[in-house]
Amino acid sequence: MNSVFINGEVVDRANAKIDIEDRGYQFGDGIYEVIRVYGGNTFTMKEHMVRLYQSAEKMKLEIPYPEEELTAHLLKLIDSNQVKDGIVYLQVTRGVSARQHHFPSGDVIGSVVAYTKDFPVPxxxxxxxxxxxxxxxxxxxxxxxxxxxxxxxxxxxxxxxxxxxxxxxxxxxxxxxxxxxxxxxxxxxxxxxxxxxxxxxxxxxxxxxxxxxxxxxxxxxxxxxxxxxxxxxxxxxxxxxxxxxxxxxxxxxxxxxxxxxxxxxxxxxxxxxxxxxxxxxxxx
Structure with a gap:
């Protein structure tokens, strides 16, 4: 279970890097979801994804993938890591830009990161x-x-x-x-x-x-x-x-x-x- 999704690619976790000027790191300027996996299948994936995009809209954050494409990336990640009973953590930030409190220009693309983790039912x-x-x-x-x-x-x-x-x-x-x-x-x-x-x-x-x-x-x-x-x-x-x-x-x-x-x-x-x-x- 070593693969992570980062900005369009599934890569080995050891090679995953986030820029120090990512607004999620500096301001908490981002959103997230935690999605359950039972027996290799996601549970209420659609509902989580809808809420993710609703959160993004509320804080004027543009997610750089349509919902269907991002869902496909997450399913690929689950398959790559052979998750049976666990979670997928998904995070979207406003992206990387020089530190300033107001939003960056429109050409800054949001950062999207996801990883999986074994998580048995308590x-x-x-x-x-x-x-x-x-x-x-x-x-x-x-x-x-x-x-x-x-x-x-x-x-x-x-x-x-x-x-x-x-x-x-x-x-x-x-x-x-x-x-x-x-x-x-x-x-x-x-x-x-x-x-x-x-x-x-x-x-x-x-x-x-x-x-x-x-x-x-x-x-x-x-x-x-x-x-x-x-x-x-x-x-x-x-x-x-x-x-x-x-x-x-x-x-x-x-x-x-x-x-x-x-x-x-x-x-x-x-x-x-x-x-x-x-x-x-x-x-x-």
Whole structure:
């Protein structure tokens, strides 16, 4: 697994080079996606690619390949590295130019880099549940753009991890937004609640899959903001992301959630999500 995609070519990782004046390196002026691979097939590739181009449009960034061509490059990379269960990391920046805060001239071409990585499903944690820490959401106000500007996320994740937690669950004032690298959900009286898809959260692809599974299986799903107090009093809590799938949260700070075990709604969603993965077909 040594090949990477860089600006139109699949090359050996040892030969991959990025210019020090790339705007992603100097300003975080770029976007990214993480796409799951199960059994050699990509999962929700189309949805990830659509979101990539939407993020680009929101920040006036031109991706130098049409969606279909870039998708083909990623599939070639997966095949080259013989990925079975893992991820593809894809990053697009505004390109290389002399350092200046305003955007470079229109003749500067964006940089596109992708690599693959083995990433097994965290089955044990999904079965037993994980813990989380509540932290104030200090991030900027365009969390709907999947940009490289992740310092607020990183500081929260590090604080949670340093205390042995799997995730940080963020809140603005009393209102819960999302996790540092996931969307956050609570279950009360059989109803799933999650923050609406506004500029304050990233509309996760796994979040969208979960919403679709709920609609298809008559599970009540409400895009409705909820308070920290309500989160701590919930029957169940779970987080969701490309790498964590549907992850039960059994304790937040010192508060045990429910009976301290993954709840029935969460476990049903895990089963439905696993079934959806099995139904996937390769992107052509």
């Amino acid at each position: 089955s044990q944690q999904m079965e037993l549940g994980v813990t989380a820490k509540l932290l104030e959401d200090i991030r900027w106000l365009r969390c709907d753009i999947k940009s490289l500007n992740l310092l607020g996320n990183l500081l929260a994740k590090e604080e949670a991890a340093s205390e042995g937690h799997f995730e940080a669950i963020l809140h603005r004032g009393d209102t819960v937004t999302e996790g540092s690298s996931s969307n956050a959900f609570m279950v009360k009286d059989g109803v799933i609640y999650t923050h609406p898809a506004t500029n304050l959260i990233l509309n996760g692809i796994t979040r969208r899959v979960i919403e679709g599974l709920c609609r298809e299986n008559t599970i009540s799903f409400q895009e409705e903001a909820f308070l920290v107090r309500e989160l701590l009093e919930a029957d169940e809590v779970f987080i969701a992301s490309t790498t964590s799938e549907v992850m039960p949260v059994i304790k937040i700070d010192e508060q045990t959630i429910g009976d301290g075990k993954p709840g029935p709604v969460t476990k049903r969603l895990q089963a439905l999500f696993s079934e959806r993965k099995r139904e996937q077909s390769p992107v052509k």
